[in-house]
Amino acid sequence: MLKDRQDLKQLREECVKSYNAYTRKILVCAGTGCVSSGSLNIYAKLRELIEAKGIHCAVELEEEPESNGVALKKSGCHGFCERGPLVRIEPEGWLYTKVKVDDCEEIVEKTIVNGEHIERLAFQKNGEIFKTQEEIPFYKKQTRVVLEHCGHIDSLSVREYLSQGGYSAFEKALFDMTPDEVIEEVSDSGLRGRGGGGFPAGRKWAQVKRQNAPQKYVVCNGDEGDPGAFMDRSIMEGDPHRMLEGMMIAGAACGATEGYIYVRAEYPLAVERLKTAIAQAKEIGLLGKNILNSGFDFELHINRGAGAFVCGEGSALTASIEGKRGMPRVKPPRTVEHGLFDSPTVLNNVETYANVPSIISRGAEWFKSIGVEKSPGTKAFAITGDIENTGLIEVPMGTTLREVIYDVGGGIRGGGKFKAVQIGGPSGGTLTEKDLDLPLDFDSVKKAGAMIGSGGLVVMNDKTCMVEVARFFMNFTQNESCGKCVPCREGTRRMLEILERIVAGNGEPGDIDLLLELAETISATALCGLGKSAASPVVSTIKNFRDEYEAHINEKRCPAGVCQKLKRIEIQPDKCKGCSKCSRGCPVGAISGVIKSPFVIDQSKCIKCGACVTTCPFHAIEVK
Amino acid sequence: MQSTIQLAEVDEIIDRIGCEEKNIISILQGVQEHYRYLPAEVFPHIARRLGVGEARLFSVATFYENFSLEPKGKFVIKVCDGTACHVRQSPPILARLREELGLSESKKTTDDLMFTVETVSCLGACGLAPVITVNDHVHAEMTPDKASEILKQLKEGTAEC
Numbered sequence: 001m002l003k004d005r006q007d008l009k010q011l012r013e014e015c016v017k018s019y020n021a022y023t024r025k026i027l028v029c030a031g032t033g034c035v036s037s038g039s040l041n042i043y044a045k046l047r048e049l050i051e052a053k054g055i056h057c058a059v060e061l062e063e064e065p066e067s068n069g070v071a072l073k074k075s076g077c078h079g080f081c082e083r084g085p086l087v088r089i090e091p092e093g094w095l096y097t098k099v100k101v102d103d104c105e106e107i108v109e110k111t112i113v114n115g116e117h118i119e120r121l122a123f124q125k126n127g128e129i130f131k132t133q134e135e136i137p138f139y140k141k142q143t144r145v146v147l148e149h150c151g152h153i154d155s156l157s158v159r160e161y162l163s164q165g166g167y168s169a170f171e172k173a174l175f176d177m178t179p180d181e182v183i184e185e186v187s188d189s190g191l192r193g194r195g196g197g198g199f200p201a202g203r204k205w206a207q208v209k210r211q212n213a214p215q216k217y218v219v220c221n222g223d224e225g226d227p228g229a230f231m232d233r234s235i236m237e238g239d240p241h242r243m244l245e246g247m248m249i250a251g252a253a254c255g256a257t258e259g260y261i262y263v264r265a266e267y268p269l270a271v272e273r274l275k276t277a278i279a280q281a282k283e284i285g286l287l288g289k290n291i292l293n294s295g296f297d298f299e300l301h302i303n304r305g306a307g308a309f310v311c312g313e314g315s316a317l318t319a320s321i322e323g324k325r326g327m328p329r330v331k332p333p334r335t336v337e338h339g340l341f342d343s344p345t346v347l348n349n350v351e352t353y354a355n356v357p358s359i360i361s362r363g364a365e366w367f368k369s370i371g372v373e374k375s376p377g378t379k380a381f382a383i384t385g386d387i388e389n390t391g392l393i394e395v396p397m398g399t400t401l402r403e404v405i406y407d408v409g410g411g412i413r414g415g416g417k418f419k420a421v422q423i424g425g426p427s428g429g430t431l432t433e434k435d436l437d438l439p440l441d442f443d444s445v446k447k448a449g450a451m452i453g454s455g456g457l458v459v460m461n462d463k464t465c466m467v468e469v470a471r472f473f474m475n476f477t478q479n480e481s482c483g484k485c486v487p488c489r490e491g492t493r494r495m496l497e498i499l500e501r502i503v504a505g506n507g508e509p510g511d512i513d514l515l516l517e518l519a520e521t522i523s524a525t526a527l528c529g530l531g532k533s534a535a536s537p538v539v540s541t542i543k544n545f546r547d548e549y550e551a552h553i554n555e556k557r558c559p560a561g562v563c564q565k566l567k568r569i570e571i572q573p574d575k576c577k578g579c580s581k582c583s584r585g586c587p588v589g590a591i592s593g594v595i596k597s598p599f600v601i602d603q604s605k606c607i608k609c610g611a612c613v614t615t616c617p618f619h620a621i622e623v624k
Numbered sequence: 625m626q627s628t629i630q631l632a633e634v635d636e637i638i639d640r641i642g643c644e645e646k647n648i649i650s651i652l653q654g655v656q657e658h659y660r661y662l663p664a665e666v667f668p669h670i671a672r673r674l675g676v677g678e679a680r681l682f683s684v685a686t687f688y689e690n691f692s693l694e695p696k697g698k699f700v701i702k703v704c705d706g707t708a709c710h711v712r713q714s715p716p717i718l719a720r721l722r723e724e725l726g727l728s729e730s731k732k733t734t735d736d737l738m739f740t741v742e743t744v745s746c747l748g749a750c751g752l753a754p755v756i757t758v759n760d761h762v763h764a765e766m767t768p769d770k771a772s773e774i775l776k777q778l779k780e781g782t783a784e785c
Binding site: 473 | 645646647648649650652653683684687688689690691706707708710711712744745746747748749750751752753755760761762763764
């Protein structure tokens with residue numbers, strides 16, 4: 001139990017010493033992605049084989065390290081989920097990809113015993129072999145601040161976190177700075193909320209600090225509900241202490257003594273790791289009463305969500321922590337005045353808090369040197385969809401979309417053509433080819449009619465139907481509408497009905513205008529952020545792909561060939577040999593003809609099942 | 625097998641979490657983890673213990689997607705239909721599972737209470753899309769055929785969970 005600042009310094013020194021005791025370190029990725037591809041079995045196998053060799057295997061930071069041995073650790077998410085399970089070898093910084101249990105023996109024999117690199121496990125592209133992690137194009141353009149430890153240290157060890165200078169920012173905030181100085185530093189840094197809105201964090205903290213109330217709270221929004229976004233999950237799993245430290249600094253600065261972390265139910269691993277991290281911090285005395293004899297008390301609680309997207313909205317989230325239905329309320333009063341349990345509350349998201357320790361340690365000027373003027377710092381993005389390198393990335397704000405998709409993301413999967421990217425989840429919008437050189441920062445993306453949101457980037461190729469995408473998002477939002485306010489509850493339902501009608505081939509002239517009119521009304525009158533932005537994907541796809549909507553409505557045609565009901569299957573008369581195979585295989589008897597002359601499909605009977613397309617030996621049947 | 629609900633078990637859950645109104649969601653989660661659903665019998669009891677109306681509990685239980693007032697299967701299969709999984713073809717996987725188990729959008733659990741099939745909006749494992757989970761255990765890069773294989777193993781009792 002650490003009694004004062006001196007104790008913490010001493011413990012940190014010990015941790016640094018034991019961290020440096022072993023130069024050979026093996027880091028097995030234990031993020032959700034790699035775990036489900038079997039990384040824990042690899043960890044167990046490596047341990048077994050190393051020990052069988054008679055080599056000392058250090059699975060945690062030891063108080064008295066052996067003179068010789070290897071350190072084996074379970075790390076947080078490396079981000080390169082597509083190539084998992086990943087194993088990083090230090091000190092060289094080699095990255096082994098798609099490792100299997102059967103590869104472990106070779107890793108122990110060659111790499112651990114002889115220090116040799118195993119070429120076949122390295123990342124390869126176009127015949128080129130990339131030995132170290134830093135050389136791989138996916139990592140090259142990244143700047144890792146909030147993810148700096150992810151993949152590099154044992155995510156479940158407070159001692160490892162301390163060895164990297166962990167909790168020194170909290171220490172600095174407690175002993176070397178006044179609360180006002182801490183808030184000023186955060187304000188000066190220009191840190192903006194990473195959860196979507198981009199509201200300046202420092203201003204929020206100052207507002208809470210100003211309130212005169214017996215109890216204040218710090219709340220962390222880990223309800224990362226946007227489909228296709230998993231940045232926050234990776235931080236909570238891969239470097240939980242960094243986020244706790246950010247919350248503790250916020251508590252010390254604003255005068256809050258209690259904090260709540262609200263995590264989605266779909267992230268069981270994150271909940272488990274946060275629980276462990278909190279227990280560890282408590283055990284060494286970084287949480288509790290009179291922390292390090294500074295007079296500051298702080299406790300942290302975890303609340304698991306129960307499956308409601310709307311709980312990502314501030315007032316719904318606090319209602320849910322209070323054990324109520326997660327429904328937003330009318331604002332003002334705002335959360336900074338009347339938040340959790342009606343008390344002043346600092347509410348930020350995971351990535352925002354994770355930025356705080358670096359800002360306090362390295363200063364606002366350093367933070368502002370990254371990114372662009374109005375949006376300093378970095379942003380973590382989850383790139384998914386039709387992209388070569390699916391995964392988690394962190395780049396400076398203002399990096400262009402082209403760099404993200406082509407340099408980091410490796411371009412479109414299977415060499416396809418880029419069509420659009422959906423940014424900001426169901427509240428965001430689409431960016432297209434003309435936006436490829438758009439710098440990704442809060443204001444530029446907003447100007448282009450989308451929003452950074454939490455940072456999900458879903459890349460879509462030219463085989464994607466944008467009307468269907470709009471329907472997909474509207475279906476999601478409609479399902480998740482809490483039902484409290486009429487514009488959202490009824491408006492999204494009507495919009496969904498219209499979109500369903502269009503993709504089914506029953507669109508009517510005037511539907512586009514009706515959609516836009518509904519969208520305008522909903523955004524102007526809905527109660528909360530979910531409702532206000534519910535129509536954004538529709539408005540944005542209409543703006544960028546109006547011709548696709550028109551083709552669906554006027555020509556009853558889906559240009560991407562996705563919408564089932566609008567598909568048209570036709571036999572090419574010049575290729576058809578009249579073998580009758582298709583007509584025999586048709587489940588509804590829609591194909592007829594005379595042997596040895598071209599057959600014809602009766603479109604009124606055809607159910608577009610595609611059975612004929614696959615049976616035709618001459619590839620004479622086409623889907624249009 | 626779970627025809628009678630032991631109120632002593634429910635009490636234990638309440639006491640472990642803390643008998644306070646703000647803990648309603650956690651208590652219901654605890655009960656659901658134990659029984660795999662929220663049996664009607666527990667409501668009057670929890671309401672009495674917390675000193676709130678039953679309606680207050682039902683308001684929470686019916687609002688959140690994760691709560692079920694009907695028994696769930698031994699194996700709860702969640703098919704991710706988040707954006708990333710959707711664009712990488714998760715709908716055919718859902719269709720196959722439903723077809724093989726005789727389930728539909730409205731009928732989510734098999735009559736023998738072995739399987740429940742539901743969708744989830746995103747599991748955050750987009751790098752492995754499309755994914756399904758069986759009792760929270762993630763299965764990556766699914767195809768309809770792989771899903772059938774998992775079902776077969778679950779029925780034979782040879783799968784991991």
